[in-house]
Amino acid sequence: MEIRITSNAVDFRVLKEESDGVSVSQNEGDTGRFRVRSLPDGTYIIEGATGSVAGYAVRDGGRAWVHIHGRTYKFDVVRATRGRPAAAPEDLSSPMPGQVQRVFVVEGDAVDAGQTLLVVEAMKMQLEIKAPRAGTVRRVSARQGQQVEAGVPLVELDEIVAGKAGS
Amino acid sequence: MFSKVLVANRGEIALRILRCLREMGLKSVAIASDTDRLAPHVLAADEVRLVPSYLDHEAVIKAALASGAEAIHPGYGFLSENAAFALTCERAGLTFIGPPADAIRLMGSKIESREAARKAGLPVIPGFERVGANESALLKEARKLGWPLLLKASAGGGGKGMRLVRSEAEFAGALAVARGEAEAAFGDGSLYLERWLERPRHIEVQVFGDARGKVFHLGERECSVQRRHQKILEECPSVAISDALRKKMGDAAVQLAQSVGYRNAGTVEFLLSAQGEFYFLEMNTRLQVEHAVTEMVYGVDLVKAQILTAAGEALAFDPLSLSPRGHAIEARIYAEDPANGFLPQIGRVLRLRHPEQPGVRVDSGLREGMEISVHYDPLLAKVIAWAEDRDSATVRLREALAEFVLLGVGNNIDFLQDALALPEWTSGNLHNAFVEEHLAEWKGSAEPPLEAAAMAGVALSSASVRVENAASGGDVSPWTALGDWTPLRGN
Secondary structure (H helix, E strand, O other), X not given: OEEEEEEOOEEXXXXXXXXXXXXXXXXXXXXXXXXXXXXXXOEEEEEOOOOEEEEEEEEEOOEEEEEXXXXXXXXXXXXXXXXXXXXXXXXXEOOOOEEEEEEOOOOOOEEOOOOEEEEEEEOOEEEEEEOOOOEEEEEEOOOOOOEEOOOOEEEEEOOOOOOOOOO | OOOEEEEOOOHHHHHHHHHHHHHOOOEEEEEEOHHHOOOHHHHOOOEEEEOOOOOOHHHHHHHHHHHOOOEEEOOOOOOOOOHHHHHHHHHOOOEEOOOOHHHHHHHHOHHHHHHHHHHOOOOEOOEEOOOOOOHHHHHHHHHHHOOOEEEEEOOOEOOEOOEEEOOHHHHHHHHHHHHHHHHHHXXXXXXXXXXXXXXXXXXXXXXXXXXXXXXXXXXXXXXXXEEOOEEEEEEEOOOOOOHHHHHHHHHHHHHHHHHOOOOEEEEEEEEEOOOOOEEEEEEEOOOOOOXXXXXXXXXXXXXXXXXXXXXXXXXXXXXXXXXOOOEEEEEEEEXXXXXXXXXXXXXXXXXXXXXXXXXXXXXEOOOOOOEEOOOOOOEEEEEEEEEOOHHHHHHHHHHHHHHXXXXXXOOOHHHHHHHHOOHHHHOOOOOOOXXXXXXXXXXXXXXXXXXXXXXXXXXXXXXXXXXXXXXXXXXXXXXXXXXXXXXXXXX
């Protein structure tokens, strides 16, 4: 069984062979063969050509967390739909669940790059959602006091307004 | 001595205090919010009382009285610097393990504490403070002080309600955000202005007032390495402090504490300019998050000292014969993404292994299977390394962090390792812009090795340890959370 996984924009193909054998190839890069065994306490033992090393790995749905050589890596399964951007860039969404504390803009406002559009409170922190570039506010879907989930668009920005560009 | 003490906190600090109570042979009571029913601190206590919130004065007092506790240890955060709560304890016949309510109130107001420091002869940072100053008054004074400057919440702490204002254009926006944050966090939106010092060090002095009113200090801690005005690396002693300067700053801190009738543990924070001048910043009237580095170098137990003092008893050590030894460094592990503006992270702890090395202390509130939610502070654990000298302590701490396995929740462990590997850390060239200057471009660990991909492939072809409905990171009650979780088996 072969799966394709990605971590920090680096893609790998992993092929599980008979018993504990695993072949790995990095796209346009190195390849390697290992024996990977997982122990009941969660430890993984990886035997390669030059010796053995212990680490930890755990699956979280379509993601695997790995700890090896003192570092943590996240790998995601590459899905068929990959290549399509996750969200349109002009959608400004809350990075995490929280409550909308303040909304500074209304529809039609011209905004500068870096201008604070709204403030979301999460984990006792006030997170300022800023305009990534100059533009006009097309839509404000956030209301003050509203509880929001991560990834829900709060403000939509239009294309750059000629007069504002470069200001 | 008390026979039973209630710990009004959660997470690593609640565990720290509960373990101390057990060592002292005292019974303990934990409090828990509904989502914390099975949290590690609850299981470490002799009994537990549910409260609607860790900030609910009345519920906490009721829990203490109902359980027969005679004293309350507030830890840090939550009710620890709340003068009204300390007073309510007193009126209910409970001992608040901390300073007198008057000292908390005075030092809790940044504006009044600056005045108290000035009176005690301490240098303070030039600024503007007037209770109830409105936006136009603040702006007028801001223009006089000049840009950039710091806008700070009078009731503030931990970087909340604080904003650096670089120019007048940013003033109104920063004021609104700082005020909102201060109101949300402290219920008090008063702000004041302070001149921005260029790249100062953050040095703080641990002070202590014993039961007989004798105040002494236990040297300094340097906590210059901060992100978003919150400390991430702390050490004792500081490379910037000579014996003469330690005496000078220590005496100043003791003088301030004495002048306000201080008892129990407290910390006087200073900024130390590049020119070697120090200024009073604030006084924290509680146990500090980073108290462990002082404990390791001075060989004392500050929590035990707090409890003994609150009970009116003598300390277990003689303050006059303390001899600091070696060097200790603490790293704070946060649920945050250092490659993305230190945004708080949530999720479930899927794999957890604490480091085990000689000279390493781990104060952790973590347990495998627990959910890290948006409800509480993202501080997860602290790793403290002691060694004979700073270089050895640095290496030891890096090794301990490399051994710390925390999978399932995004965290700053790799970032902390890289911070400790910087030549500027090694040379001790620290200041409060250290992270912005040297680590702003940090984008996570380098390319994963092939072994990591092989392990990920194997893990992904095995059964998931986590049910899909919890994958959204939504709020899951610990009852169902524990039921859902099954250990990963080989293949």
